[in-house]
Amino acid sequence: MNTLIYWAARLAVAVIQRLPLLLVARLGRGFGAVAGRLAGRYRRLAIESLTLCFPEKSDREIRQIAGETFRRLGENYACAIRTAAMSPAELKPHFECVGAEKIGKFQPDAGPQNRIVAIGHFGNFELYAHIGQFLPGFQCGATYRGLNQPGLNRILVSLRNRADCRFFERRADITALKEAMRGTGLLLGLLADQHGVTGMRLPFFGRECSTSIAPAVFALRYGCPLHTAICYRVGLGRWRIEMGDEIPTHIQGQPRSVAEITMEVNREFEKAIRRDPANWFWVHRRWKPPGRRVKRMLNGKMAISESPV
Secondary structure, eight states: HHHHHHHHHHHHHHHHTTTTTTHHHHHHHHHHHHHHHHHHHHHHHHHHHHHHHHHTSSSHHHHHHHHHHHHHHHHHHHHHHHHHTTTTHHGGEEEEOGGGGOOOOTTTTTSSSOOHHHHHHHHSSGGGGGGGGSSHHHHHHHHEEEOOOHHHHHHHHHHHHHHHEEETTTTTOOHHHHHHHHHHHHEEEESSSSSSEEEEEEETTTEEEEEHHHHHHHHHHOOEEEOOOEEEEEEEEEEEEEEOOOSSSEEETEEHHHHHHHHHHHHHHHHHHHGGHHHHHHTOSOOOOOOOOOOOTTTTOOOTOOOOO
């Protein structure tokens, strides 16, 4: 069965990568619409979460947003496969980055200049791996967790390896990530918008949920500036990544708490979701009740297993 899944996936990838991007986007939206009708559990989850976050919206508005969410998911996933095979020149009409100057200009002889970017499942989030083309001197990096199905994981890795981005598997590449953080010019993107088993419980849309504190911990530990980046869909098969202002990690020379920094990241994500609700990944149960796992505290600061460096 695994072999069959692998070859079916390879065939699908090969077909998608030979089609025009706009056709892929339209087909993806169609598949997403069908999936939204058939995946009753996930549609109910999206409606439940949307209602929780937007009590001011009518049932009709909530259902419209949920429907568009599934169409966007289909479009984004299909287009992520297609854009993985496109060169920067081919991507240019479909993808832009705004606010790259907020990261600062890379200075070759100025010592360590890594940056941490808190990212989330907004739009075609695989395009985060391509923002290095807008930031000369920097190389993108990101952590990920490999898929349990080996064949599908090989396909995913092969797609991502086409980008000028270093990917670090959270369990297998700890040493490589440590070494990269000791270097310079790494723009490390860390996903921080979903439930984390070992996260800190912090407010998001006014309700506590387990939140990854990896961006704050990395920024403090390695003395890196911290930003957010949001990928917005601006049209059929077109996206814009907007870099956020630097989030202060120190005040008057003293480090801020991990919780304070992470809550600021959450607020930036909230603004992005309110701006375009259908642009976010609503089919994930974000507001889970507290688990039984006891969180370790080191010198009053939370320790997290997903930040092993």
